[in-house]
Amino acid sequence: MAEFSAEVFQNEFLSDGGTDVHAVVTVTCTGAGSAAAAGASPGAAGVAEIVAVDTSGSMQGRNMEAAKHAAAVAVDQIPDGTLFAIIGGSHVATRIFPYPNARVPMVAMEPGARHEAKRAISTMAAGGGTAISSWLRLADDLFATVPVAQKHLILLTDGKNESEPTMHLDRMIADVTGHFQCDARGVGDRWVVEELRKISTALLGTVDLIARPEDIAEDFSALVRKSMARGVAAVDLRVWAPQGSDVLFVKQVAPEVDDLTGRRTQVNALTSAYPTGAWADETREYHVAVRVPAKPVGSEQLAARVQVAVGDEVAASGLVKAKWSDDSTLTARISPEVAHYTGQAELASAIQEGLAAKAAGDEATATVKLGRAVQLAAETGNDEATSRLRKIVEVENEEEGTVRLKRNTAKLDEMALDTASTKTTRVRRA
Amino acid sequence: MSADDSSLARCPNCGENAAPRARFCENCGTPLGTTEASAPSEVTLELAPTVVDPDPATGDSAARRSCAACGGIIAPDGYCADCGTPGQSERDHFEERPADWVAGVCDRGVRHARNEDAMALAAGGTFAALVVCDGVSSAPDSDVASLAASRAARDVLVAYGPEGSSSVEGATSRRIAGWTDAMVAASRAAGQAVRGAAEQLAATKGTDVADDPPSCTFVAAVVDNGLIVAGWLGDSRVYWLPDAGQAEQLSVDDSWAQEMIAAGVPRAQAETSPQAHAITRWLGPDAPDTDARCAATLPTGPGWLLVCSDGLWNYCSDAHEMSDLVQRFATSGDPHTTAAALVRWANAQGGRDNITAALARVSPAVTEQR
Numbered sequence: 001m002a003e004f005s006a007e008v009f010q011n012e013f014l015s016d017g018g019t020d021v022h023a024v025v026t027v028t029c030t031g032a033g034s035a036a037a038a039g040a041s042p043g044a045a046g047v048a049e050i051v052a053v054d055t056s057g058s059m060q061g062r063n064m065e066a067a068k069h070a071a072a073v074a075v076d077q078i079p080d081g082t083l084f085a086i087i088g089g090s091h092v093a094t095r096i097f098p099y100p101n102a103r104v105p106m107v108a109m110e111p112g113a114r115h116e117a118k119r120a121i122s123t124m125a126a127g128g129g130t131a132i133s134s135w136l137r138l139a140d141d142l143f144a145t146v147p148v149a150q151k152h153l154i155l156l157t158d159g160k161n162e163s164e165p166t167m168h169l170d171r172m173i174a175d176v177t178g179h180f181q182c183d184a185r186g187v188g189d190r191w192v193v194e195e196l197r198k199i200s201t202a203l204l205g206t207v208d209l210i211a212r213p214e215d216i217a218e219d220f221s222a223l224v225r226k227s228m229a230r231g232v233a234a235v236d237l238r239v240w241a242p243q244g245s246d247v248l249f250v251k252q253v254a255p256e257v258d259d260l261t262g263r264r265t266q267v268n269a270l271t272s273a274y275p276t277g278a279w280a281d282e283t284r285e286y287h288v289a290v291r292v293p294a295k296p297v298g299s300e301q302l303a304a305r306v307q308v309a310v311g312d313e314v315a316a317s318g319l320v321k322a323k324w325s326d327d328s329t330l331t332a333r334i335s336p337e338v339a340h341y342t343g344q345a346e347l348a349s350a351i352q353e354g355l356a357a358k359a360a361g362d363e364a365t366a367t368v369k370l371g372r373a374v375q376l377a378a379e380t381g382n383d384e385a386t387s388r389l390r391k392i393v394e395v396e397n398e399e400e401g402t403v404r405l406k407r408n409t410a411k412l413d414e415m416a417l418d419t420a421s422t423k424t425t426r427v428r429r430a
Numbered sequence: 431m432s433a434d435d436s437s438l439a440r441c442p443n444c445g446e447n448a449a450p451r452a453r454f455c456e457n458c459g460t461p462l463g464t465t466e467a468s469a470p471s472e473v474t475l476e477l478a479p480t481v482v483d484p485d486p487a488t489g490d491s492a493a494r495r496s497c498a499a500c501g502g503i504i505a506p507d508g509y510c511a512d513c514g515t516p517g518q519s520e521r522d523h524f525e526e527r528p529a530d531w532v533a534g535v536c537d538r539g540v541r542h543a544r545n546e547d548a549m550a551l552a553a554g555g556t557f558a559a560l561v562v563c564d565g566v567s568s569a570p571d572s573d574v575a576s577l578a579a580s581r582a583a584r585d586v587l588v589a590y591g592p593e594g595s596s597s598v599e600g601a602t603s604r605r606i607a608g609w610t611d612a613m614v615a616a617s618r619a620a621g622q623a624v625r626g627a628a629e630q631l632a633a634t635k636g637t638d639v640a641d642d643p644p645s646c647t648f649v650a651a652v653v654d655n656g657l658i659v660a661g662w663l664g665d666s667r668v669y670w671l672p673d674a675g676q677a678e679q680l681s682v683d684d685s686w687a688q689e690m691i692a693a694g695v696p697r698a699q700a701e702t703s704p705q706a707h708a709i710t711r712w713l714g715p716d717a718p719d720t721d722a723r724c725a726a727t728l729p730t731g732p733g734w735l736l737v738c739s740d741g742l743w744n745y746c747s748d749a750h751e752m753s754d755l756v757q758r759f760a761t762s763g764d765p766h767t768t769a770a771a772l773v774r775w776a777n778a779q780g781g782r783d784n785i786t787a788a789l790a791r792v793s794p795a796v797t798e799q800r
Contacts (some may be wrong), residue, residue, distance in 0.1 A: 237683075241514075242510075242512065242513050242514035243500070243512050243513050244513070245514075270512065295541050296780055296781065297541070298540045298541040298781070299512050299540055300515075301507035301513075301515060301516075302507075302510070302514030302515070302516070303514065305505075305507065305509075317507070319507060319509070390433075411744050
């Protein structure tokens with residue numbers, strides 16, 4: 001049985017008149033088991049897996065062959081008993097397996113199905129345009145036919161969503177949000193990070209760049225394993241805040257920055273819920289900020305109850321407090337956790353804004369933003385971000401964040417920096 | 431800071447001279463620098479008697495505590511489910527309502543870590559006894575001392591009451607004399623209770639009872655068939671606040687400020703002077719005497735009898751202002767909601783000290799019964 005624990009890191013002391021309470025809440029899940037085990041018995045538990053592979057004309061050649069190989073490897077990794085399907089996507093979406101003429105939309109994995117699925121995959125051929133909304137629609141239709149708790153889509157593309165207006169994709173993302181989770185992958189340098197990030201963020205998954213086609217298989221295999229390790233479906237983060245207060249934001253800050261604020265649903269008058277998807281044995285950290293009315297010095301106040309809810313059951317909770325004090329040695333301290341993740345979140349947006357400015361030809365803004373990113377990466381000890389940034393900018397002074405934009409940088413390096421921008425390093429705890 | 435300096439400490443906020451090892455300024459409630467005594471000792475917790483907060487309607491003590499700030503329910507995590515205010519321990523906030531015309535609320539306030547005020551009430555028929563003791567915060571365990579004192583005094587007063595073993599009876603002048611004796615007996619019993627608690631604490635801790643003995647003020651009022659008698663040591667007060675006519679403070683503070691007022695210094699100036707809160711009489715092992723001073727009055731019309739600690743009157747000392755304040759909150763005529771409103775009001779003013787407000791609604795109906 002999965003167990004959750006929540007730990008709160010904050011400086012609870014506010015100065016006289018202070019209203020804003022910040023805390024980092026670390027949530028850890030242990031004993032999650034596996035999604036496949038949960039699916040052994042038919043019913044609401046269990047897992048369904050769909051792999052959607054780009055079959056547009058641009059995939060022709062190495063990419064198509066690598067993607068087919070990767071899909072086959074994914075099929076190998078999907079354990080017996082798991083419901084699955086394979087989609088080929090261009091300007092339209094086609095169910096590759098189960099075969100289009102099969103009467104069941106998804107089948108349970110078993111050796112025979114695995115063999116047939118691989119055969120079906122081998123027949124995929126590149127041609128046509130790219131309309132990702134049609135892929136999401138077909139995946140949603142297939143998932144809708146199976147009564148399982150966990151539904152996971154792996155989506156691979158190599159190009160821009162060019163065969164439909166952006167609005168179509170946006171509307172489809174909104175339509176399918178909450179129905180399944182999606183990890184999105186881009187191969188090569190002709191896809192658009194922002195497009196796939198939109199999908200993966202809304203669908204509680206990740207976005208990543210696969211630079212070389214031969215690496216797709218390994219990545220797919222890791223994604224399927226990760227998906228199968230998520231033994232706890234549909235976990236909500238709940239935030240209770242007292243009457244008269246405002247929840248300023250709720251952000252996941254580790255392992256990746258993900259602003260949950262906009263995904264709020266109301267549980268009751270004082271409690272909101274934010275979906276976090278399925279969980280494996282893992283730790284995620286959240287930055288919660290609440291604005292409470294100031295109270296007299298000496299008062300104490302509970303500023304938030306941060307709870308982990310599995311279904312309707314609260315599995316763990318942490319208390320965020322406020323204590324007003326006129327002792328500046330207490331109120332001036334900043335929690336190291338809050339400071340670290342505030343910096344990491346700012347780092348993510350500095351990178352994204354800097355790259356967007358650079359792409360738009362606004363070199364002045366790009367220089368300032370990426371300079372700030374270099375500074376923050378150094379301050380928060382994010383070495384991975386530092387080394388990625390150094391491929392894009394010439395660093396003059398790391399501490400002050402002064403940089404020059406490099407000329408003729410590789411597009412792949414920029415995309416790698418962009419996709420990795422939301423990855424955070426954990427705070428170092430003494 | 432050396433030990434010598436600390437004995438001369440002044441409040442960093444208002445400049446009031448602090449008593450040696452005081453943890454809070456008696457004037458403004460600012461926490462003072464000493465830390466050793468700030469953590470409540472386990473002994474305190476063990477000896478502090480459980481005070482139940484019975485539901486006035488059913489008499490059951492509430493399993494689900496309600497929030498002192500908003501009336502919501504305290505969640506199992508110890509905070510209000512609605513407003514997030516920390517739930518208070520029963521010692522930190524308790525209420526008593528021995529009759530529908532007598533009730534009181536005793537509260538920790540905002541600034542102090544512990545509630546060193548205590549209150550014990552009794553009532554029946556046309557009789558009521560209201561006792562309030564304010565623990566001296568410079569002495570540790572004064573919360574234990576004040577609770578023991580208030581209950582001992584109340585029990586003595588009940589014994590002199592109409593249902594008691596040595597009832598005060600007779601004509602008004604005889605009853606005044608009788609209740610004056612009863613008051614002195616009650617204050618002595620309270621003093622004895624403080625000494626007993628001090629000795630027990632010293633024995634448990636293995637310290638000398640003469641080191642830092644706990645101490646508290648004493649104030650009591652009795653309503654007996656239309657007669658009101660007050661008794662006190664220290665600066666906790668009794669006010670008689672008639673609906674019509676002159677409001678008066680029946681008690682006279684045993685304090686430095688009062689001595690200055692007696693010497694002709696204006697009240698406002700005396701009560702804000704750095705020495706104002708130094709009390710000249712108290713209950714405790716080191717008290718020179720524990721005989722309450724007494725005053726009596728015979729109300730001619732209905733009104734409110736208020737017994738309170740300085741956590742309330744610090745914000746509203748003058749009897750006329752106090753009368754206005756009580757009238758403002760007494761719209762329902764219910765002593766319980768009125769006392770609770772007074773305590774909330776004092777907390778809203780800053781709650782710099784523990785706050786106790788005990789009220790009896792003395793009405794012609796009550797005085798004419800019997």
